[in-house]
Amino acid sequence: MKAEPQTSPLKGQNLSGEARNEALSGECSRDRTVRTRSSEVMTESSVGLSRRSVLQAAAGVLAASLAKVADAAEVGGRSVRASRSPDSVATASDPGPARQMEIYRGGLTGAKPAVPIAFEDLERKAQEAIKPEVFGYIQGSAGNGASSRANVTAFERWQILPRFLKDVSKRDLSVQFFGQRFSAPIMLAPIGGVLGTIHPDGEVAVARAARGAGIPMMLSTLSSKTMEAVAEALQDTPRWFQLYWPSDRDLTASFLQRAERSGYRAVVVTVDTKFLGWRETDLQNTYYPFFAGHGLANYFSDPVFRRGLRSKPEDNLPEAVTHWGNAFRNPTFSWADLKWLRQQTRLPILLKGILHPDDARKAVDHGAEGVVVSNHGGRQLHGVTPSLAALPGIAKAVGQRIHVLFDSGIRRGSDVFKALALGAKCVLLGRPYAYGLAVAGEVGVSEAIRNVVADFDLTLALAGCASIAELNKQYVSRV
Ligand code: FNR
16 A cells, blocks of 8 residues: 555644743743642742732733634524634644643633533533434434443443553654554544534535544545545545445445545445344434435435436435435345455455454455444444444454454543553544534534543543553453
């Protein structure tokens, strides 16, 4: 595989030296030590700066900084301002502490994060922001949702075993895949069907946020924007294309060619969706976004797909949706087909949805370059094993030979830490960013990403690791 030019870590997130010094003066410099606690008590500085003048200075800097920013999003008629300014965001080497200070500094002028910090609050706010059936589609899972909840509680059965007295002043969060460097071991998961319903810019808004945060994106086949439009918004941000393997091989080949042409660097075949899971919430709401043509831009724009229609999708939606239904459902797809796929593309192939070590071994035998250990966020199979429970066995079986990625249940930094300690090389962030989009559009996605990255950076440091390369099973214990 040809080496790719490396993208800069956390691109666009550098706190300029000047802004940083100004903003932190009177707060963190040795001469003017002012400590903040969660109670917001600030002590007087050793050089005699009064508490009031420190607050005024800091607030002045912050106000100036905020004035430079027109970073507001219109969501549902409400204006949501980001706690981000172009020059006051997390740095590549220090994203955790930089983000903390950015948020606490906002408090000096009374600003509270508009995009909730805690996942549970973010989910609640998203629920208020969008229609119940759309929220139900995102939050809902197979059956009564127990499998999705189990993904989250599985993380509570593993706890972190920190090591102390190590130099963690500089942390390396970066990870390399197929010649491209990611700034952190976090990617955006493919989320199909609803992003364009939540927000008019859909996946393009997500792509802009991913670019701003320097976090790669895995785009769903079921996107409301074409893969070309999303690629354009991502610019040089790394991207992979998630493939729901169509029943029509010509259409599959066409998707692959388009993905290659528009700079996607891997194809991720989702293997767990031969049929749609039995989703009680969606069934009760009779909500199926695809009937309305949502999430089908990659199909409707495809020359092979269009060849199979009598009229254009723009003129005859029912015909196009029926044609899509036939193309989408592919229950015969099996291991033997991977050989054909391998011949169609130069891109590395990963399989998403693997939960058994034997399937992971088969993936290696069939030429896959990676697997994503995932149960689709519990959306496909009610009663399925929690994704985290499957991870150690799969990492042990194939982790030395191919890339092992993980998703389902990643909500905060400690989850990323535990998944990496248990053998994942990188994790996918799913529902948190969809909720961010619902709450505040591009800004909401950006904040959701940056909070998880910052939390992970701090978790790494506090657990005594200067690099994700150090992470292994010795940093966690099962309780
Ligand atoms: C998904 N997921 C998904 N996966 C995939 O391969 N292609 C897709 O189009 C979609 N679409 C989709 C829609 C919605 C609304 C959700 C919530 C999820 C699954 C996704 O990539 C990922 O595996 C899960 O989101 C992980 O679970 P958590 O961490 O989000 O709970």
